[in-house]
Amino acid sequence: MSAADATARPELGPPPAITVPRVAERTLGNGLRVAAVRRGGVPMVEIRLRLPFAGTTRAHLARTTVLTETMLSGTADHDAESLAAAVQALGGALGAGADADRLVLSGSALAENLAPLLGLLAEVIDSASYPADEVDGERERLVEEIAIARTTPSTLAAEALAVRAFGTHPYAWHLPTPEEVRAVSSARLRTLHRERVSPAGALLVVVGDVAPARALDAVEKALGGWSAAGRKTVALPAPPAFAPGGISLVDRPGSVQTSLRIAAPGPRRDDPDFAAFSLANTVFAGYFSSRLVANIREDKGYTYSPHSGLDHAEHATLLVVGADVATEVTAPALVETTYEMAKIASLPVGTDELDAARRYLVGTLALATSSQAGLATTLARLIDNGLGAAYLREHPAALAKVTTETAYEAARRWLAPSAAATVLVGDAAVIGEPVAALGEITPLSL
C-alpha cells in the first residue's frame, strides 16, 4: 500500500449532513406535554421530566434541596429500599435534581421496561410520602454535604458570583444554611409536593429504543391520571440590573490557587445575537483552542483549565469566565484574562478562527446529541425553553450566517470588560495588594 506523505496534512472531507430527530408530541388532558424520539443504538430508554419549581424565599430553597434528596424515600406502595430495588430491577435509575427554576426527574431503564419505569415515576408523583425518619436522616446528611461543598473552591466561587450578580434575588442563593435545612419538616415537603409537582406546565421527554407512538401511549397510561388540582404557580421577580465594575474578594486563607471569575450579562438562546456571540466566545475562551487557553495556559502556565460559557436561567443569562490560577500569579492572570476580553471586544476575529469555532460548535452539538442520554437532556431543555427540536437545525444554520463583522458586534456588546464584574476566591493576605493595583477591591463574605 502506498504511504501517505507525512508532511501533507489531509483535508477535511465534506461535513456530515445534520439530521434532526423526528419528535412525536402529545399534550395530555391534564396539561402534561410529552415528547418522544426513537433512538436505537442500545436497548435502553431515557426519561426527563421538567417541572416549574421557582420560589421567592430562602425557605423554598431549603425545602427544594431536601425534597430532591427525599422524593424517593417512600410512597404509598414502597418504602425507600424497596422502591430503589424496584428501579434497579428494571436495569434502571431514577433521581431528582433542581435549579432556581425547575425540578428535574431523570431516569433510564432497559427499553422493554419503559412502562414499569413510568409506573414507578407515577407512583412517586402520586404518593411520595416523605417519611419523617427518612427526612430527619437526610437533613443531617445534607448539612454535612453542604459544609463540604462550602470548603470547595469551585462552589465558593459559584456562590460568590451569584451573590455579586443577583444581590438579593433568589438567583443569588446557591446553597441553604444548616439552620434552614434543619427547619424543613416532612409536612412542609408534602405541602410543597402537592402544590408544585403538577402536570400543568410540565414536560416529559422519552428518548430511546422505543417506537414514539408506543412511548406516548405508555406515558398517557401512566401519567394521564396525574391531577393538576391544587396547583400553585410562583413567578420570580425580574432579577436586578447587572451592576458592572469592581473586584469582589472572598478570603480563603492558605488557598494555593485563586478561583478567578469574571461575569457579565449574556444573550439568551433566542437572542438575535446568540449565534454570533457563541462564536466570538468560543474564539475567546470557549474551547481548548481558544485565545485565553493559548495565553494563560499554553504560554504562561498560570492555570490548568480556563473557560468561558453561559449560565442560562429562565430570567437571566450570565456569561462566566473562569480560571483557577496559582496564587502568586493572580494579578497577572487577571490582567491577561481582561486583556483577551478587551481584545475580542475591540478587534474582529480572523476568518480562520471564526470558521474553526463554527465547525466546533456544529460538530459538538452533533456529538452531544449522538447518545440517548445526551439527546434526552438536550431535547428536554430545548423544548422546555420554547426553542424545540428545530433548534438542532436552526442553530447550525444561524452559525453558518455569522460573519467576522457580526461576531465583532456581538463581542463588543457582550464580552466588553466594561460590562463585567470580577470575583476572586483566594488568599487575601497574598493577593490583596497586587490585585488592588488593578481595581477597587470589595471584600465579600459568604
Add this chain to the structure above:
Amino acid sequence: MPAVATPVIERTTLGNGLRVVVHEDHAAPVVGIAVYYDVGFRSEPEGRTGFAHLFEHLMFQGSANVGKMEHPRLVQGAGGTMNGSTHPDFTNYFQAVPTSALELTLWLEADRMRAPAVTEENLANQVAVVQNEIRVNVLNRPYGGFPWIELPPVAFDTFPNAHNGYGDFHELEAATVADANDFFTRFYAPGNAVLGISGDVDANSTLTLVHQHFDDIKRRRTPKRPSFAEPAVTSERRGEITDAHATAPAVAAGWRVPDPATQPEQHLATVVLAELLAEGDASRLQQRLVFRDRSAISIEAYLGSFGDPFEQRDPSLLTISAVHPPGTSPDRVLSAVQEELDRVATGGVGGEELARVIARLRAQLLKQRDQTIGRTLALTMFEQQHGRAERVWELDERVAAVTADQVRAAATSMTADSRSVVILKAGVR
C-alpha cells in the same frame, strides 16, 4: 433482556507492530479514534513520579509536522473533541470527530507516534500546567487525592504500586528533555500501542488509511510488560492523613482482587460484589450505613484506581470509601462494612437481589456503549489489556452468568486481616 449480538470487528497488526481494531457503528455520523500506549504511572522511573502523566501533556505540544496547540486546533476546528489520560497501566489519547475528520485525526496520531517535539520551553510550560492541575484537583480542595493517591502507599510496598502517580512537585520540576526522549524511545514504540476506531466508517477503507499513515513509522524494540506482583496482605495495614480542607472525616479500605488475566470469573464476581455493596440506593452499604445507621454521609465501592474494573492489571484493589459524620468513629464504619461483607459471605445473595444488581450493571454497560467515546475507549482498552475488543459486547453475557456462589466467595476473601485502611482526619472544625 434481549441477547446482544457481538459485532464484527476488523483487526490487523502493521509491520511495525502497531495493533489496529476497527468497529463499524452507523448510529451517528461520528467516529471515535483512540491510541493506547502500554505504559502508565506504574512504569515511571523512581525519582520521576508523575512523569508518565507529564509526558501525556507533552504529546499535545506538537510533532514533526504539527505545531504547538495545532493538534487540539485541528481536531476541534473539525468539529471534534480530544483529550488524553494517564492510568496505572496505560496512557490513552482519544478523539471523537465528525467522520469528515477521520483521515486528519489518523495523520495527527501518526505524526506524534513518530515523536513529539519536546523543547525546554514547552516542558517548563507543561510542568507549570500540571502543577496547576494538581492544585485544582488535589491540593486546594477537600478529599483531593482521597483515596486514589492516599491508599496505595499503605496497601503496597513497591514503588510502582505505592507511589503518587500525579507526582511530587520537585520531581516534576527536575524532569528534562532527555528524560522525555528516553521515555518516548522506551515506551512509545508502535508495537507497544493499540489504535482503536469505532464509528460511522467503512472498516476496510479505514484500514487502508491506517496503513497509509502508520506503516512507515519505524519498528522499535517493545518493552517487556513488567510484573508488579506483590505478596498478599495477611494482617491489617493502616495509615492516617489530615486533610486541611475537609469538614468531615473519611475512611477508605482496600482489598486485593483476583487477577483479571488469570482468574477472569472470580474477578467478574468481585465486580458484581462491588455493585451489590454500594451502587444505588438499594445496595447493601448504602442501606446500612447511609440510610439506616446514618454512620456515613456517602459511601462507594469500586475496582481499580479510577473505577474501571477491567483496565488495571494485577495487583489492584477493591476500594470501599466513606465520608462520615465527625461523631462516628472510622472503626464503627469499618465494623459495619465488615459485618455486611460477612453477611454476604455467610448468608449469601438471594436470586431476586442478584438479578436486579446484574440488570443494573448490564444497563450501565449498555449506556457506556451508546457513547462514541465510551465505546471507543472500552474496545481499545479491552484489546490492549485483554487482547479482545469483542469483550465490550461479550461482557453482557459474562456478567449475566455470574452466580450467587461466586459473589459469596468473592466476599469471603475480604476479611479485616486482608484490608489496608487509610483514615482521613478532617482539618476544618
